[in-house]
Structure formats: structure tokens, C-alpha cells
Amino acid sequence: MNWSWDxxxxxxxxxxxxxxxxxxxxxxxxxxxxxxxxxxxxLRQIPIKPxxxxxxxxxxxxxxxxxxxxxxxxxxxxPMVPVVGMTLDPFTSAVLGLGIHYSTYIGEVYRTGIxxxxxxxxxxxxxxxxxTRRKWTKIILPQAIPPTIPMLxxxxxxxFKEVPLASTIGVVxxxxxxxNYGADHWRYLEPLTIVAILFLVLSYPSAIxxxxxxxxxxxxxxxxxxxxxx
Amino acid sequence: xxxxEITVTVLLASVVLGxxxxxxxxxxxxxxxxxxxxxxxxxxxxxxxxxLIVQLFWLYYALPILFGIEIGSNFxxxxxxxxxxxxxxMSEVVRSSILSVAKGQTEASTALNMSRFQRMRLVIFPQAxxxxxxxxxxxxxxxxxxxxxxxxxxxxxILYYGDILRSSNLSQxxxxxxxxxxxxxxxxxxxxxxxxxxxxxxxKGVAS
Numbered sequence: 001m002n003w004s005w006d007x008x009x010x011x012x013x014x015x016x017x018x019x020x021x022x023x024x025x026x027x028x029x030x031x032x033x034x035x036x037x038x039x040x041x042x043l044r045q046i047p048i049k050p051x052x053x054x055x056x057x058x059x060x061x062x063x064x065x066x067x068x069x070x071x072x073x074x075x076x077x078x079p080m081v082p083v084v085g086m087t088l089d090p091f092t093s094a095v096l097g098l099g100i101h102y103s104t105y106i107g108e109v110y111r112t113g114i115x116x117x118x119x120x121x122x123x124x125x126x127x128x129x130x131x132t133r134r135k136w137t138k139i140i141l142p143q144a145i146p147p148t149i150p151m152l153x154x155x156x157x158x159x160f161k162e163v164p165l166a167s168t169i170g171v172v173x174x175x176x177x178x179x180n181y182g183a184d185h186w187r188y189l190e191p192l193t194i195v196a197i198l199f200l201v202l203s204y205p206s207a208i209x210x211x212x213x214x215x216x217x218x219x220x221x222x223x224x225x226x227x228x229x230x
Numbered sequence: 231x232x233x234x235e236i237t238v239t240v241l242l243a244s245v246v247l248g249x250x251x252x253x254x255x256x257x258x259x260x261x262x263x264x265x266x267x268x269x270x271x272x273x274x275x276x277x278x279x280x281x282l283i284v285q286l287f288w289l290y291y292a293l294p295i296l297f298g299i300e301i302g303s304n305f306x307x308x309x310x311x312x313x314x315x316x317x318x319x320m321s322e323v324v325r326s327s328i329l330s331v332a333k334g335q336t337e338a339s340t341a342l343n344m345s346r347f348q349r350m351r352l353v354i355f356p357q358a359x360x361x362x363x364x365x366x367x368x369x370x371x372x373x374x375x376x377x378x379x380x381x382x383x384x385x386x387x388i389l390y391y392g393d394i395l396r397s398s399n400l401s402q403x404x405x406x407x408x409x410x411x412x413x414x415x416x417x418x419x420x421x422x423x424x425x426x427x428x429x430x431x432x433x434k435g436v437a438s
Contacts, residue, residue: 061411063371064371064375064415064419064422065418066375066376066377066389069392069411072389072392072407073404073411076403077396077403077406078404080402080403161280161282163281164281164283164284168382175281179287192292193292195284196280196285199279199281199284200276200279203279207278207279
């Protein structure tokens with residue numbers, strides 16, 4: 001069998017149909033991870049040491065085990081869990097599974113952002129007798145957020161590439177569309193190539209954008225660093 | 231759990247191939263040959279820009295049709311997909327660490343009349359490797375996680391057996407998957423430890 005443009009153009013619109021779901025799922029997972037990452041950051045502030053230690057290991061556990069297994073766990077196993085178990089539809093399970101997995105990474109991003117604020121800034125805001133709210137909104141956050149933006153952008157791209165995993169639990173995104181087409185017509189080559197091309201077309205420009213952002217922020221910090229070193 | 235063996239084999243094979251790919255591609259991107267540089271650039275962008283699961287399916291289903299190449303088995307399809315994918319990511323690590331070795335080092339070794347090859351082997355590379363180590367550790371863990379994907383093309387790894395166990399006994403699903411997760415975590419623990427070790431090793435004795 002060889003490459004056939006007929007099949008390429010026949011399957012193209014079918015696969016495009018799945019694109020909307022893939023993008024919607026990416027955004028939903030990303031928002032969930034952004035919110036939940038914040039929860040991790042807050043939980044890490046708990047002043048009781050053993051609790052913090054346990055949380056750290058839970059995070060490590062989620063980070064170092066495969067998201068695919070976590071997806072299966074939430075989709076297949078959650079309904080069987082006694083007391084709290086309930087059936088979730090594939091889309092929600094995918095959002096929960098991938099969202100929780102990546103929230104542990106995003107929590108770390110927040111933490112590095114906050115840590116990157118110079119210690120003197122905290123001390124200065126205390127010396128100026130700022131209220132907690134003013135300290136965070138006027139001093140800390142404006143400095144902590146910019147360095148995290150390129151990293152968060154990276155995670156958006158990473159999640160976009162990870163979302164096809166959801167096809168394994170029956171979310172009909174582009175990969176599932178391509179696989180269905182392949183199974184129906186016994187042609188996998190063209191549909192799967194389309195999927196690969198679509199991914200490239202969507203993620204490559206965003207990667208360039210993130211790169212630009214990163215450079216922009218870096219330059220700003222370099223300038224600041226140079227000033228303070230003088 | 232019989233699947234552990236397969237998971238570990240896939241991991242080891244992809245780690246070896248992946249690192250090899252990373253170094254080859256990393257060096258090629260730094261080479262002075264434009265064609266070589268552009269070609270590896272293309273490889274890196276393609277594999278970084280598409281999703282691993284898509285690459286896996288593509289290698290497994292599409293490649294044999296396109297070129298008539300039978301990769302032989304799902305084992306090689308899985309290993310190739312993982313190592314090519316992570317090789318592309320890690321080649322960037324190789325490239326950026328070599329570039330980040332201080333310029334004075336290159337100049338000093340040129341002043342000492344070292345050849346290009348000597349310079350790379352004796353001066354630049356040893357310093358760059360130390361910078362790569364922590365990132366390589368992180369990618370090890372990522373690779374371990376991605377080996378779970380090979381169950382989708384029919385390899386009998388941990389997840390595959392977990393799935394079989396679950397389908398034969400539906401109410402046990404939470405226990406089974408939790409067990410699978412724990413198994414992955416146990417495999418990851420030495421890698422996490424190794425990464426921490428590498429991090430401290432890479433910090434030691436580096437003037438910053």
C-alpha cells in the first residue's frame with residue numbers, strides 16, 4: 001500500500017471535527033491544573049512539619065507515576081471506590097486525571113515564582129508596615145508572576161501534547177477520530193499523519209511564542225540584575 | 231506482577247537509545263555543516279512538536295504501510311518512539327549546556343593550541359556533562375512514565391497486566407490501579423534518588 005492523497009483529503013475533515021474537543025479538553029485541563037496548582041502551593045505553607053512532609057510525598061507520587069495509569073484509575077476505578085465513588089464521564093475524568101497530574105508541576109512553578117522574589121523585598125514591605133494584602137498585591141505578586149509566565153506557557157504546550165491520552169478512555173479528540181477512521185477503512189497512514197501535522201502546526205508556533213516571551217522577560221531581569229550589581 | 235520485567239526492559243532500551251540520540255542530535259545541531267544542522271533541527275522540532283502517543287501510533291501503524299518496513303515488533307516501535315521523542319528533548323539539554331560553558335574556556339583551550347576535538351573532549355564536554363546531569367535525571371523519570379504508553383500497542387507491561395486483572399474482576403479496580411501506581415512509584419524511587427544525587431554532584435565544585 002502506498003500514500004494516497006484521496007484518503008488524505010477524505011479523512012481530513014473527519015479528523016478536524018475532533019480538533020475542537022482536543023482543544024477544549026486542553027483548555028479545561030489547563031485551567032484545572034492552574035487552580036489546583038495553587039492549592040498545592042497553599043498546602044505547602046501548612047506550618048505542621050509531618051503534614052508538609054506527607055504532602056510532599058503525595059506530590060512526588062503523583063508526579064512520578066504515569067498519567068495514563070492515573071487516567072485509568074479515575075475513569076475505571078473511581079466508580080468502584082466505596083463511599084465516595086461515582087461514575088464520571090470520560091471528559092470529566094480526563095480533566096481530573098490530567099489536571100491533577102499537571103497541577104503538581106504547576107504548583108512547583110508557582111513556588112519558584114514566589115521564591116524568585118528577592119528576600120529584601122519581603123523585609124522591606126514588612127519594614128514599611130504593609131498589610132498582608134497590600135504586600136501580596138503590590139509587592140510580591142507583580143514580581144512573582146512575570147517569571148512564571150513562560151513556564152506556564154510551556155506547560156500549556158506540554159498538556160496539549162498529552163491530551164490525546166484521553167482517547168484511551170473514549171474522549172473523541174483528533175487521535176480517536178484518526179484511529180476510528182483507520183479501523184473503519186483499514187488505512188492508518190494518512191489519518192495518523194494528519195494528526196501529527198496538526199500537532200506540529202498548532203504547537204510549533206506556540207513554542208516560538210513562548211520562547212519569545214521567555215527572552216523578553218529574561219532581558220528585563222538581566223537589566224535589573226545589572227543595575228543592582230553596579 | 232509479570233509486567234515489571236517488560237517495563238524495565240523498555241525503559242532501559244529507550245534510555246540507552248534516547249541518550250545516544252540526544253548526544254548525536256545535540257552535537258549535530260552545533261556542527262558547522264549547515265545541512266546537518268538544519269536536518270537535525272527539523273528532527274528535533276518534529277519530535278518535540280507532536281505528541282508522543284501520536285508518534286507511537288504512527289510508528290506502529292503507519293510506518294510499516296508507508297515504507298514496507300516492519301519494525302519487527304511492538305517492542306521496537308515503543309522503544310523507538312520513546313527514545314526518538316525524548317532524544318529530541320534531551321538534545322536541547324545537550325546543546326544548551328555545551329553553549330553555556332563559559333566562553334573563556336574555549337578561548338583558553340585555543341590558546342593552549344588544542345585541536346577542536348581535543349578542546350571538546352578535554353575541556354568543554356566534561357563541564358557540560360555536569361550541567362546536563364540533573365536534567366537527564368528528570369527525563370529518566372519522564373521516560374519511565376511514558377513507558378506505560380506501550381501497553382496501548384499491545385505490549386505486556388505493568389499497565390497491561392493491571393488492565394487484564396481489572397477486567398477479570400471489576401470491583402477490584404481501585405486496588406489494582408493503585409497497585410499499578412505503587413509499582414511505578416517503586417520503580418521511580420531510585421530514579422528520584424539518583425536525580426537528587428546528580429543535582430548535588432553537579433553543584434559541587436562549580437564556581438558560579
